Amino acid sequence: MSKLKIAVQKSGRLNEESLELLNNCGISIDNGKDQLKAEARNFPMEVLYLRNGDIPQYLRDGVVDIAILGENTLIEKGNDLPIVERLGFSKCKVSIAVPKNAEYNSIEDLRGKKIATSYPNTVNQYFEKKGEKADIHVINGSVEIAPNIGLSHAIVDIVSSGSTLFKNNLKEVEVLFKSEAVLTSAPELTEDKQAILNKLLFRMKAVLKGKNSKYVLLNAPNDKLDKIVSLLPGMKSPTVLPLAQEGWSSVHSVINKNDFWEVIDELKANGAEGILVCPIEKMVL
Ligand SMILES: Nc1ncnc2c1ncn2[C@@H]1O[C@H](COP(=O)(O)OP(=O)(O)OP(=O)(O)O)[C@@H](O)[C@H]1O
Ligand SMILES: O=P(O)(O)OC[C@H]1O[C@H](OP(=O)(O)OP(=O)(O)O)[C@H](O)[C@@H]1O
Ligand SMILES: [Mg+2]
Structure with a gap:
């Protein structure tokens, strides 16, 4: 069975967060110290640790299939290569x-x-x-x-x-x-490698969306529910459950992490109480 070869910076600013992203995608990599190549234990993937500047040529030569690179390196040395996904770190x-x-x-x-x-x-x-x-x-x-x-x-x-x-x-x-850091790929991939990449992308998107979102739980007086629900659009719409105490409901929803302080202020101003904000590990829409 074929394996997707991914290039990750050997050492430097991108190394740690690239490996963390793969790890959050549920991919375990056997990492020996100073190893240049490692196999994933539970995913058809091989990781090659390379210098950033060398990676675009390796992609063109088919030595690696995909890579995590700074967009700046891609613009300088790999303008012909596609941005498959923006990864949001190393900005x-x-x-x-x-x-x-x-x-x-x-x-x-x-x-x-x-x-x-x-x-x-x-x-x-x-x-x-x-x-x-x-x-x-x-x-x-x-x-x-x-x-x-x-x-x-x-x-x-x-x-x-x-x-x-x-x-x-x-x-x-x-x-x-x-x-910012981006996922890029070789100009062409075989069908089976593209299938592995699609599987990886599905996981990456779930991790990245989760990172950008927060799960909010709060208590709201029923007469303010309409206004509070309109402040929390959620994935489809917020969940509203009755509280044991008459006249109150519990509202659960997902918000963008960048909007969160603004939204919290508005929720409070509209009578929300006991607001909890929790991290989301993964999110599939
Ligand atoms: N000060 C910084 N803050 C945030 N991101 C940065 C900063 N400096 C560099 N970067 C991003 O991180 C990437 C890697 O930077 P780093 O300095 O680790 O590698 P490099 O020296 O360019 O490459 P090589 O792998 O060849 O040693 C850069 O291409 C850029 O996208
Ligand atoms: O605006 P700042 O926060 O100061 O960051 C910018 C500096 O960071 C990077 O250098 P790096 O630390 O990677 O050293 P390098 O020259 O060895 O790549 C970059 O080349 C700049 O010199
Ligand atoms: Mg540098």
Whole structure:
């Protein structure tokens, strides 16, 4: 029986959360220390631990079938490969930054100025789209130091909290795009591998939806039920059960985790009491 080969970053920011996601999908991986390849015990899958930058070519060559990668790496080195699912972790931006005291109004201010980056294709494409030509100096790490040592005027690199820019006296002036971890795949998969991928995707979606949602239980006076139910649309509609105490009901529903503080305030304002908010492990619609 064929196995789906998935590439996961060997070490670095994506490694842990990628393995955690597979684990939450019920896939147990026998992980020896420093192993480059591991078999899943209970799913037709093999995990290959690789460097991010190498993964797009491995996908094209058919060495691996699918991979978890930063969208930024996919845009830089795997623009031809599909995003199968957005995974919601390792969120960051790819941005242009210049020295704090430099004047910057638009990309035209970078004409004839050197830009240090590890993302030359991304930068070239962005500049071309704007009708400009970038003068790029490729460096592979510590890009933010480049303006301070006279290597370049500007940089294009990953920004998350912005503290690396701050420490190097740089300011973010333009965001090329926002990135997150994504599941990508080889350009073509055999039918049996596609079937395994579909099974994995079903599980991943259930895990990701669960992560983004909360289960809410509360008590509501019956005369306020209509308003409270309208604040909690739920998956189909909320469950309403009578409480032992006359005139009160228990309402159960699911809400988006990002809406939750706003919704809780409104529920309270409308007479809800004893509000419980619980995590959801998996959610299948
Ligand atoms: N500061 C950050 N905050 C959030 N996400 C980040 C940050 N830096 C990088 N990322 C995301 O995590 C991915 C992996 O970053 P990491 O620094 O671990 O790997 P790398 O050095 O680019 O790759 P390699 O596997 O070749 O060592 C990046 O491609 C990006 O999508
Ligand atoms: O905005 P911040 O929160 O400061 O994060 C941005 C920094 O994080 C990444 O570096 P990383 O720590 O991965 O080091 P690296 O240069 O070795 O990849 C990225 O290359 C930036 O330098
Ligand atoms: Mg890094």
